[in-house]
Amino acid sequence: MTITTDKPKLTVPGPNPLPIFGRIIPLVGYIRDSIDLSRCLFKKYGSVVSLVAGGGTNLYSSEDYCPGTVLAYGSENVREVTSQHEVYHKYPLTGGLYRQRNDSPRTETLKHFGVGLFGVNSKTHRQHRQLLMPAFHRQRIESYCDDIVAITQSVLEQLPVGKAINLCEVMRTLTLRVATKTLFGADIGDEGGNSAKLLQKIGALLGSPAIAILPFDVPGLPFHRLLSLMAQLDDEMRTLIRQKQASQEDSKDVLSMLIQARDAESGLGLTEDELLGHVSVIFAAGHETSANALTWTLFLLSQHPQIAANLLDELENVLQGAPPTVEKLQQLSLLERVIKESLRILPPVPWNARVTSQPTSLGGYELPTGTEVFVSIYHTHHLPEIFPHPERFDPTRWESKEPTMYEYNPFSAGSRICIGAPFALMEIKIVLAMLLMQYRLQYISQQSLEREALIVMAPKYGMQMLINKQDRQFTKGVGGVRGNVCEMVELNN
Template sequence: MTAIANQKAWTIPGPSPLPLVGRTVNTINFAKDSIGYSSELFKTYGKVASIVAGGGTNLYSAASDCPGSVIAYGPEIVRQVATQTHIYHKAPLSGTLYRYKDISERTKPLKNYGVGLFGVNDETHLQQRKLMMPAFHHQQLHSYRDDMVAITQSEIEQIKMNEPCEINQFMKRLTLRIATKSLFGEDVTQKDQSAGSLLQEILNIQISPFTKLLPLDLPGFSFHRYLNYLSLFETQMKGIIAEKKAKTTPDSDVLSMLIKARYEDTGHPLTEDELIAHTGVLFLAGHETTANALTWTLLLLSQHPQVCNDLLDELDSTLHGDSPSVKQLQQLPLLERVIKESLRVITSVPWNGRVTSQTTELGGYLLPKGTEVFVSIYHTHHLSDIYRDPEAFNPNRWENINPSVYEYNPFSAGPRLCLGAAFAMMEIKIVLAMLLQRFRWEYLPVQKIDRNGFIAIKPKFGMQMKVCPQDREFVRGVGCVEGNVREMVKLPS
């Protein structure tokens, strides 16, 4: 009855559902290309729109009576959603699959997977966030630098010169190793089935539409495999936690820091379930998103030879071919501007998802309790009244502008600002500095560059680049980029 009443109160404009297939096609179109689909809706309906008129869609919320899905953008929208955290709640990253957590013994791992800080709100969120902050304090971040450098160097040594390299796969492997080493203290190359590689398999199965459409725990179904991997991950994590607790001298990885942490009011440690939930969600939130950010940045640099030349001048004059120290990372202003501009123009995490905990108003519309709200970071980053010529990749614009956290927020804003933002920025800087000094990355026009994904945006068909010695021939490979990436950024013909 609640869902029916909410739909009757649904006033947010959107496209009408198609006959017979109803809202399914609208939902699929949004999931397939959320940026392209939402761009059309924003043009037609303004800065707040419904994925389908009348509501009735459910992509993110685990509640069974979700009244519908709303998309919105703009600094004022960002500010309202980011700061009113008592109204705009987060939900587990497993999304609609989370509702199956109590069905059987085999679905119990869903209680921990993709939860962590994403599955708690209000005072509980503040308490647990405070507990986790020491693991990402700037002094602690310094301890992760050596692993980032060592892993990047080992990947560099495996690169075959003058041959094609699939960049997104390369970056995913590199960031997977960094994530598992920093979070769990293990390197995926040293184990056949690390916690990190298991999480990657879980994520791959989760994004398959068949997993959500047919959540059947029967052999041959993707949901069955999904639960198998969740069980393996829980078992392995319990083993890792037990090993770390038994050590007389704690390791310096994030999990070890969380094991040492204590609640301020009670002095109690995090439970085993909380440890599993927090480390898992940190991996999910930070691994593939960083890989995609690095992939898009290399593409943009490959198509802007002058920027690439100037950046290499800066790297050479400061680093002289060496890997950067933490102090030197602060002495590379153009590298900082290049990354900021890349995260602006092709926002690797384009949406900030929330669920309303009560009836509220957004952009002049009444949102029923339980409404999914997807705030577009991407479209906010492309507002021409904030960013002149917004589709241009222009790192130098950052010398003259200083947007607010609600105008530029690749890592969200407010009390839920990404805990790992500084970690991600340090990782991206180190990887780029090392790769660009050693190699020239020449774009190969063997595939269309179409965006793909909903939570994180990556090249749909991959991205091939030729790995060349760093000869500064940056004009090679410029042009010939095809695909809907051209809707997002201006590229040379």
């Protein structure tokens, strides 16, 4: 997080900065609760707003100069930003820390960690996406179905009936294991598990405000620990890549496919640094978002007993108690609608971030080169003119509703739409189907259910659920929900 003061300044309307700390306070407010802050700004200034009048803020851009931060929502603004590939660029997941990649030997890992498809643009992005496409081809994705079923059953067998769990942690463990298996393959065993844990620790640190405020490589500070973890991961992953290159075998995992991928015209493959970048992004973007999608969906079902009952009817009628297959998943139409509605009302990724590569305009306002733009997926999904009664969890709306990709975009839109979306949806369907047939998750009332919505949207303090064998007592645990999630969903409290 940095404060910039050079010109050109933003002319997009926004709140005037207060003396001395005037530009720091909105930045901290955005980090603390981006949904609430932006709601207030949109209500006062319209669908395109500056975080601070005159700009001078920097949350995401790794360019040397950032004129300021613009927030926007609405399908037209989504279309402008996501369809103009050459105007609105993406940057690495490390954000402003990427600037420090050349500072010292210890910061060199920032050159590739979290880069992947997020950190390349224009022709390079198109080339890299083409190289990655075979790993996410429909048949390849479907080949992972049995692995996801096996891992899910293994996790479900360990759930303690009659006891409470932190659902967030259980779903993260499950999706972590799926990501490790599909990304690295079964052949690496404990080594792969360690790499996955390192990636998870790094991801948690990247979301820490302390790193944004104190990005100094000094022992005792979070940034120092982040660089040490990155160095450790770097060594492990380079060893793994070289082992797979030497074996020249396709072990059916994503990393093996990426190692073998070659450009159709030049015949060139991905460099070791590029491979490291793609692996870190696929892992980070994959398991955390799926875990949050599962957590929010199970919460919504716990508070809507009739929908939960209807969904279980469908699961039992179609699956007859057996694990889902690719073919059977196609027959679960209510499950599909439930997931769509969950991703609409509580999107796991609430913002779509970009940086302007050239002067442009958005919503009638001029944006200088280098302006960072955050388009709100969440607020667009809650527009009543697109989705009537937007805070109502209503899967039946999808029986007739066919929004455009700019009106409904939980996986982004345009040429940068999430390459792993089909895999994520298959994983979410399998886990929900298997879990709901075996267990009823009962929400424990009076816990504080607060959102955390910076890079991903998750329950800030976790989510406690009581594990019951599936007994169809869906009305138990309904109500008593506290916290700002009540602003986002109509609940029977």
